[in-house]
Structures are given as C-alpha cells and as structure tokens.
Amino acid sequence: MDKALTKLGSTWISKKAKAEISHITDDLSSLSNTVEEKAKLFINKLKGKTQKALPDLLREYNIPPGLFPRNITCYEFDASKGKLIVYLSSPCEVCFKDSSIVRYANRVKGTLSKGKLSVTDGMKTKVLVWVKVTSVAVESYKSDKVWFTTTGVKKSRPKDAYEMPRDAIKVEEF
Structure with a gap:
C-alpha cells in the first residue's frame, strides 16, 4: 500500500x-x-x-486603428514589402463593441496594403468556433464595413466597432 x-x-x-x-x-x-x-x-x-504609433500606421493604410489591442509590445513594418509584425506580451483576446471577439497570438504577421491586411498569421475570430483570420479588408475610405476573411468564409462587421484600440484580456493559449 x-x-x-x-x-x-x-x-x-x-x-x-x-x-x-x-x-x-x-x-x-x-x-x-x-x-x-x-x-x-x-x-x-x-x-x-x-516609429509612428500602430493605430496611426493602420489609419494611413485605411485599416481601422483599433484592429489590434492597445497593449501591444511593439511592431515592425517593412514599407518596401508591406510586411507587418505585431508583438504582444502573451496570447490575448479582445471583445469589440459589436460583440465580436478576436484572439491574437504573441506575434501576428501579415502583409499591409491600402485597405487590406492579408496573409495574416496569429489572428483568430469566433464564428461559432475559433477560426483563423486570413485577411482583414476595408473596400474604400467611405465604407462602413470591415471584411474578415476566414478559412473559406467572408464576414462583414461594422467598421466603427474597430475605431478605438481596446485593452486585451490574457488567455492561456492561442
């Protein structure tokens, strides 16, 4: 025993x-x-x-400035290639004004161009289940919609929900 x-x-x-x-x-x-x-x-x-603040950079490219949380660690942007890397201290998630939820890894990569953040890696959104976000786009300056493209699905959300960076909540895993 x-x-x-x-x-x-x-x-x-x-x-x-x-x-x-x-x-x-x-x-x-x-x-x-x-x-x-x-x-x-x-x-x-x-x-x-x-380096300008990330919200200012996003605004310059017609991407809602609140797409990323307020508490990012830092970011890198290579303007010649459009490569954007955003660093966060830990995996986290943000609940936006429209009740949508986006989850971020420690590092989010993507290609930034006018009105679009494409080839993203390190970002998920909840649509019944967590799905990888492959791109985020705004069709024009006058558009009031943000389009989140996930694996095979394109979903529009109100642009004004992403106008202000919000605080993120730490999560255990991405």
Whole structure:
C-alpha cells in the first residue's frame, strides 16, 4: 500500500513539476522576445529612426486603428514589402463593441496594403468556433464595413466597432 501511494504521489509531483517548468519556459520566452524587440526600438531611436504609433500606421493604410489591442509590445513594418509584425506580451483576446471577439497570438504577421491586411498569421475570430483570420479588408475610405476573411468564409462587421484600440484580456493559449 505504501509503495502504491509513493508511486502515485511521485507521479502527481512529476506532472505538477513539468507543468510549472513549461510555464516558466513560456514566460522566459516571452520575456526574451520582449527584451529583443525593445532593444530593436532603442537602437532605432539611437539611429534617429522614430516609429509612428500602430493605430496611426493602420489609419494611413485605411485599416481601422483599433484592429489590434492597445497593449501591444511593439511592431515592425517593412514599407518596401508591406510586411507587418505585431508583438504582444502573451496570447490575448479582445471583445469589440459589436460583440465580436478576436484572439491574437504573441506575434501576428501579415502583409499591409491600402485597405487590406492579408496573409495574416496569429489572428483568430469566433464564428461559432475559433477560426483563423486570413485577411482583414476595408473596400474604400467611405465604407462602413470591415471584411474578415476566414478559412473559406467572408464576414462583414461594422467598421466603427474597430475605431478605438481596446485593452486585451490574457488567455492561456492561442
């Protein structure tokens, strides 16, 4: 009986230890990414390169400025290729004014062009179940709709729901 209890106890402790080590590893990875990105921003500032706020960049490309949460860590934008990478401290989700929910990974990648963020990776939305967002588009400056394209489905949502960046809620997994 003692052997069985000892074995059961050691198995339980082992599982708990593995879970805690996994959490610590994730936290260290997130910290490392944050430090790396902050270092890049610092170096760019030393070089005299200043970066506009992400909402201003999105507005310039006719994308609603509140598409990404307020609490992003930083972002990179290569204007020559249109490559946009947005960094967040952890996976998170935002509930917008129209009750739509968008979930973000630690890093969201996409190609930014006038009125469209395409080839996205790291973004999901809830349509009965969580589905990957492949692009976000606004047809024209006068349009009052934002089109979210998911795997095979195109869904319109009111543009004004994405006008202001909102705070995100941390989630355990993307």
